[in-house]
Amino acid sequence: MVSWSDSESTDGSGAQYISSDDSPLKIPATIDEPSFEGLADDLNVICEHGNPGRKYVAFEGISTGRRFIACATEGVGNCGLVKWVDEHWPEHLQNAIHKLWLMYEHSQHENKMACLKHSSTVHNLTQQKKELQETYEKLVEDVNNLLDYKDSQPEVNQKNDAENISVSVESSMTKDVEIKKLKAVVDQLKKIHVAQATVIRNLKFNHLKEKEKLTSDKRTLEICYADLKKEKDDLKKEKDKLDCCIAELMKVKEKLTMEKSTLASCIVELKTAGDSNKRKLHQIKAICDED
Numbered sequence: 001m002v003s004w005s006d007s008e009s010t011d012g013s014g015a016q017y018i019s020s021d022d023s024p025l026k027i028p029a030t031i032d033e034p035s036f037e038g039l040a041d042d043l044n045v046i047c048e049h050g051n052p053g054r055k056y057v058a059f060e061g062i063s064t065g066r067r068f069i070a071c072a073t074e075g076v077g078n079c080g081l082v083k084w085v086d087e088h089w090p091e092h093l094q095n096a097i098h099k100l101w102l103m104y105e106h107s108q109h110e111n112k113m114a115c116l117k118h119s120s121t122v123h124n125l126t127q128q129k130k131e132l133q134e135t136y137e138k139l140v141e142d143v144n145n146l147l148d149y150k151d152s153q154p155e156v157n158q159k160n161d162a163e164n165i166s167v168s169v170e171s172s173m174t175k176d177v178e179i180k181k182l183k184a185v186v187d188q189l190k191k192i193h194v195a196q197a198t199v200i201r202n203l204k205f206n207h208l209k210e211k212e213k214l215t216s217d218k219r220t221l222e223i224c225y226a227d228l229k230k231e232k233d234d235l236k237k238e239k240d241k242l243d244c245c246i247a248e249l250m251k252v253k254e255k256l257t258m259e260k261s262t263l264a265s266c267i268v269e270l271k272t273a274g275d276s277n278k279r280k281l282h283q284i285k286a287i288c289d290e291d
């Protein structure tokens with residue numbers, strides 16, 4: 001049987017396989033590990049329910065990779081049994097695992113923040129696009145109204161001019177003054193139309209430019225998002241690789257422990273053989289002395 005305890009216990013009970021450890025009742029997060037799973041009836045660990053515990057491998061903090069036995073009952077009925085099979089990892093390994101978890105948490109946090117920032121930018125861009133669309137539609141409507149007005153204007157002017165001229169021919173010099181005034185108003189109106197058309201053209205141009213900028217911004221954001229996604233995938237792959245490494249190390253440790261145990265039993269056998277030889281020598285010496 002494999003002994004995971006560093007201190008060689010001689011009482012022969014199943015409890016010698018468990019490192020004594022004042023663990024908190026909280027059961028650590030676990031990871032699937034085919035080499036250490038299922039009921040722990042071979043390790044002789046019984047929980048408060050009187051049932052054999054279940055084997056788990058921790059996947060939390062500096063205990064990541066340590067094997068333990070916990071109550072097999074899931075949910076609220078769990079009696080809180082946690083018996084560690086592996087001792088605490090050496091300090092340098094704990095530091096390395098701690099650093100890895102910090103890196104993982106940092107990366108998770110960064111991803112979350114970037115996602116939030118991107119969603120807010122996308123929301124703002126959508127809002128701006130909506131507003132621009134409304135402005136654009138209103139401008140188109142204004143231009144159409146202006147064009148309609150412009151189409152109807154010359155007829156009215158001509159009509160007014162003709163009427164005014166006929167009246168002025170018939171009447172006095174005051175009418176000439178009125179005609180001049182009306183002509184001035186028409187000229188002014190024409191100038192206003194030209195200015196309005198220029199403003200509308202400029203607005204339309206600016207709107208198109210802004211739309212192009214927004215489209216390019218959106219493209220940039222999409223590229224950023226793709227990069228972030230790729231980085232996340234890479235981190236996940238790295239994590240998987242590390243998990244594999246930990247599993248390999250566990251296997252190597254188990255193998256070494258088995259070898260150690262075999263060597264110990266060899267030493268005991270050799271010692272027994274030595275004692276027996278010593279006894280035989282004593283007997284031979286006694287026989288020689290008698291002679």
Ligand SMILES: [Zn+2]
Nearest residue numbers: 047049071079
């Ligand atoms: Zn239990």
